[in-house]
Amino acid sequence: MEKLLEEFSVGLFFWQTLLFGLLLFLMWKFAWKPILKAVNDREDGIKNALDAAEDAKKEMQNVTADSEKLLKEARAEREAMLKEAREIKDKIVADAKDQAQVEGDKMVKQAQATIESEKNAAVADIKAQVANLSVDIAEKIIKGELSDKKKQLKLVDDMLGDIKLN
């Protein structure tokens, strides 16, 4: 103990305390503060990045689920649309068929009517022509009959004979 006290140097103690205090202050200000801050920032950064990655993973899962749902919906919609289209098509085809039938019938009827009227007209025409022809023939015959006297007389006789009969 005595040796220790003898060894103790007040000057060295003074310098040590002063210099260490100074060193502590300078290290605090210029080294430890920025170092600890940088390390803390970095650790926070890593933690945040991990959290963000976790969030992104969850988000990703949500997105996948969403897209799956969407896909399912789209598929259902497509099915529905296809079904509807098929129905529409069938209906259109059926309608068209009906309409064609109706139209066809109408046209056939019209044609029949036209044919009928044409026929009637033709028949009337023929009748008229037949009448004319008959008159013409009768005229010619009568003319021929009346060209000589004998024949005329004979005709008159015949006619008279006919009338008598009646």
Place this chain on the structure above:
Amino acid sequence: MQKNTLTRFLLVVALFLGQFTFASDTEKEASEHGKDLKTEIKEYISHHLQDAHDFSLFSYTKENGEHKYVGFPLPVILWDDGLKVFSSSKFHHGETLAEVEGSHYKLYHSKIYKTDAQGTIHYDENHHATNVKPLDFSITKNVVMIIVTGLLMLWLFTSLARSYAKNNGVPTGAGRFFEPIVLYIRDDIARPNIGEKRYRKYMPFLLTIFFFIWFLNMFGLTPLGINVTGNIAITVSLAIMTFLITNFTGTKDYWMHQFDPLGKSLPWYGKIPLYIILVPIELLGLIIKPFSLLIRLYANMQAGHIVLMSLIGLMFIFKSWLGSPLSFGLAFAISLIEVLVALLQAYIFTMLSALYFGFASEEHEHDHEHEAEIAH
């Protein structure tokens, strides 16, 4: 890898060559003075363990018996009826008196004494010098080493801090080595011992004290012959700082524990007889804690130096083909252990400081109970 091993080997060899130089001039001195070699080595070791007023790297003796010292003198600052500043070269390594403004000073066993013009030293019956010792504020070898260590730390760690800023939070160069140590002190010393909430304000002190002690311990293993952390004045100063910080940051709970260690577990009349013994013990504990710190560091470093230098000295005592290599091998092994001890002592000092800070800043459970009661 192989190059690294080689470099390390050379480093170790250089370390030992340095120690050799110290020892070899001892031997020459011994033969010259005709003294016993063992006593001479013992004196040399005790001289080395002490602070010095000049920074000598090594010394040798010329053919004509003249001592040659390689190194540089340091300023001597004395307070003796006014400030006296002069170069330590005036002492000529203790061979001559220094005369400053009419006063004579003598360097005797690494201490400065005021003497008469003839430089007589008076002794008491225990062969202790009784001359007046002026207050010595000299920039000694140890002070130089403290400054060097301080500058080294500032350079290392400000460059580490800068490398964070420059490199986006990733350390470069030497910082890659020191960053894990900084983190270790934070995560394995400060956090568990002081607590998550309060450790931050103690970090600068813990980091500074750790690297300061470690670097100075390592400097002590170089051939420069430095023994800073094995000096009682240094360890006292460091321990006083721990003591002051502990008690100035002490919470109410801490002081309650010092003066009322049993708390509500006993009525006051029961406490009186116990406290007559208990409180002084608690208060003594306040002093004993830092005292154990300072003695542990001092004794470990001092002992390490003594063992190492004694083993090197043994080589010159044996002077045989068997003994000298053996003591060389031993000295080599011990110096490897000393490298570990250098780190270990820094760690223990920091660890225990953190532990004491933890005790002082702790807030006890009953606070929470109290809060719980209010909550109900």
